[in-house]
Amino acid sequence: MNPNTDSSRVYYLRRGWRLQWEEAQQRHVLLYPEGMVKLNDSAGAILGQLDGQRDVATLIERLQAQFPEAPDGAIAEDVHAFLADAQQQGWIQHD
Secondary structure, eight states: OOGGGOTTOBEEEOTTOEEEEETTTTEEEEEETTEEEEOOHHHHHHHHHOOSSSBHHHHHHHHHHHOTTSOTTHHHHHHHHHHHHHHHHTSEEEO
16 A cells, blocks of 8 residues: 555645536536636546545545445545655645
8 A cells, every 4th residue: 555545644636626527528527717627537436535534544434335336345446546746746745
C-alpha cells in the first residue's frame, strides 16, 4: 500500500476545485480555475465519495457496496492508486 494513501486518511478536493456531472459529455469533470479535467467512470465514482469526512477505508466500503461485482481487492487497489495519483496531480489534499 502506498503510504500516502493509508486507510485512515481523509481526503478532500483542493480548494477552488469542484466535481461536476457534465451532461453534454455524459461524464464527471473536475473543474478548476484554469480549466477542466475529464474523468473516467472510476475516477468520478471515487472523487464523488470524497467529502472531507470519510476516511479511505469508509470510501472503499461504500464503493464495494455500490459495485459488488468487482473482484475482491480490486476496488481497494484502484482507490489507493487513484488517490496517490490525484494527490500527486494536486487535485486532492488531506489534513
